[in-house]
Amino acid sequence: MSSYGGLVKNVLSTTLGIQSGDDVIVETWDHGLPIADAFIYHLRELGARPMLLFEHEEAFWKRVESLSGDVLGKVGEHEWAAMEKAKGYVFIPGPANFTKVWKNFSKFHAAVSYNQEWYERAKRYRLKAARIALGYASRERARGSNISFTAWQRMLLAASNINYELLKEKMAKIAALLRNGQVHITAPNGTDLNLRLAGRDAYPEDCIVDNDDLDHGRNTANIPGGNLLVCPDESYADGTIVFDRPTPYMDKWVNGIRFDFKNGTLNEHRARLNANVLKASYEKATGEKDKVAVLGIGLNPKARLGFLQDSICAGAITVAIGGNDDVGGANKTNFYFPGVITKATLTIDDNAIIQNGKVTLTS
Numbered sequence: 001m002s003s004y005g006g007l008v009k010n011v012l013s014t015t016l017g018i019q020s021g022d023d024v025i026v027e028t029w030d031h032g033l034p035i036a037d038a039f040i041y042h043l044r045e046l047g048a049r050p051m052l053l054f055e056h057e058e059a060f061w062k063r064v065e066s067l068s069g070d071v072l073g074k075v076g077e078h079e080w081a082a083m084e085k086a087k088g089y090v091f092i093p094g095p096a097n098f099t100k101v102w103k104n105f106s107k108f109h110a111a112v113s114y115n116q117e118w119y120e121r122a123k124r125y126r127l128k129a130a131r132i133a134l135g136y137a138s139r140e141r142a143r144g145s146n147i148s149f150t151a152w153q154r155m156l157l158a159a160s161n162i163n164y165e166l167l168k169e170k171m172a173k174i175a176a177l178l179r180n181g182q183v184h185i186t187a188p189n190g191t192d193l194n195l196r197l198a199g200r201d202a203y204p205e206d207c208i209v210d211n212d213d214l215d216h217g218r219n220t221a222n223i224p225g226g227n228l229l230v231c232p233d234e235s236y237a238d239g240t241i242v243f244d245r246p247t248p249y250m251d252k253w254v255n256g257i258r259f260d261f262k263n264g265t266l267n268e269h270r271a272r273l274n275a276n277v278l279k280a281s282y283e284k285a286t287g288e289k290d291k292v293a294v295l296g297i298g299l300n301p302k303a304r305l306g307f308l309q310d311s312i313c314a315g316a317i318t319v320a321i322g323g324n325d326d327v328g329g330a331n332k333t334n335f336y337f338p339g340v341i342t343k344a345t346l347t348i349d350d351n352a353i354i355q356n357g358k359v360t361l362t363s
Helices: 005-015 030-046 057-066 077-085 099-103 105-111 115-125 139-145 149-160 164-177 211-215 275-284
Strands: 023-029 049-055 088-091 128-132 182-186 192-196 220-223 227-230 237-242 247-249 252-254 258-262 265-270 292-298 317-322 336-341 345-348 351-355
Touching: 005 030, 005 128, 005 149, 005 164, 005 220, 023 030, 023 077, 030 049, 030 057, 057 105, 077 115, 099 105, 139 149, 164 227, 164 351, 237 336, 247 275, 247 336, 252 275, 265 275, 275 336, 292 336
Parallel strands: 023 049, 023 088, 088 128, 128 220
Antiparallel strands: 182 192, 182 345, 192 237, 227 292, 237 258, 247 252, 258 265, 292 317, 317 336, 345 351
16 A cells, blocks of 8 residues: 555545445546545455546646636536445545636636535535545645645645544534633734634534534545634624734735734734735625634644644634634625634633643543
């Protein structure tokens, strides 16, 4: 087996619960073929029956750049039929060259316009799926993001090869604390933000898709996972949060981000680097773009900062504004922007969950 063997076995056995005789679809782009090959090898070894869906990147961009949007993004009944019969779905995302997405933004979205229907059908079919973040770690994207491709891959593999059952157990304990109460986030950098929980269930990215997840429409696990998300009371946010990590956004790093909330509304937003990118997207958006959307707690013990997955690192805190109706909230808007802070303290009704960037809950 390749270096992907541990990841593959973890996903197939624990995330998806694949057994002999199960039908499984593996979808990939060119750069993800070695990962797909490892999945197919192990599926055959298990006695499962894999089907490979392949997207050729050069041909994809040729279609996007030369054909009209109304003929892109069409899925045939034969593909939906295969999906309905499948027990599991492994998605190795692309494209490798993400810069072209922003250069061909509207046409790209036309080419993937089937996404909403895909997720609706996945829920209806009770399909268990895994999205493998190694697919995002292409050489082209690493170069464009000014990060090491090799180090990025190494980190994602380490963060994927953890004990998913232990992660799920820890998430369940913290999720129970995220239903009600006053949230206070503080840090020496000037962060002093008050939020309020709204009695909602948390959304656990625990790397496992079980029957409870299927009952709640949580069909797809992100691998690696580690972010525990909850939608707080959108009408209640007061104070300031100064994020100490940059946010990758529209092919740029937005850095030095500060949000100021007053009476439940974003009063001001600033950034030291690429503030114009955030400003342009925010001003163009409609709906409840100025409301708090998500509070997240990172719990992956092997994830490391400095790549595109800061939010899953143990002790990281995510606060996002904009849309959240897809994860149980009330905000409807075409805008979403998250920020991450890693050296903060988070309390719920004065009980510390994170202290100076370290998760304090141990039992």
